[in-house]
Amino acid sequence: QQQVKQSPQSLIVQKGGISIINCAYENTAFDYFPWYQQFPGKGPALLIAIRPDVSEKKEGRFTISFNKSAKQFSLHIMDSQPGDSATYFCAGGTSGTYKYIFGTGTRLKVLA
């Protein structure tokens, strides 16, 4: 099974709060885990990505935490801002292939 399960489906956070989105995967061959951010009517844009040889990667306010044994990874958005309101997708991919498996997305709304 190659599913990537993403939760929650939607999330409302106050400005300045922490947004947390979780993903779980089944395919142990995955070795690349990107997160994409999508604004309404636009294409997704790569936000941050991680490989399973590290447990955490941070870029500005965005952090990926990775738990290889549990086959789970999560996106943390610190000091969430109204401009972060978007849909976020996680994905899993395998080197040497040309396919990602995407999660179903999380619609984040940050209240001003």
Added chain:
Amino acid sequence: DGGITQSPKYLFRKEGQNVTLSCEQNLNHDAMYWYRQDPGQGLRLIYYSQIVNDFQKGDIAEGYSVSREKKESFPLTVTSAQKNPTAFYLCASSPKGLAGRNEQFFGPGTRLTVL
């Protein structure tokens, strides 16, 4: 300016008609992809192409066809055989297979509505 362009942005078609969605990239990427996005279902892969004149079916290829005659172009035809074609279609490209930093870059999408 490098990037991926998709046209048109909005497309309407009558039932029973074939329609072709355009995707062009000037990033010199080898691989190109077509995804379909429906509410609550994420992105589902329709077709992908690793090199010119070669392409493979994705998870939901039925009712769709593609061609890859040029490296920079990967048009998608939605045929009348596609039972539920109304959706947001996204084209993407990547420099090669999923290794290193070869992430996928997405175009702005085409919203297709069947009347």
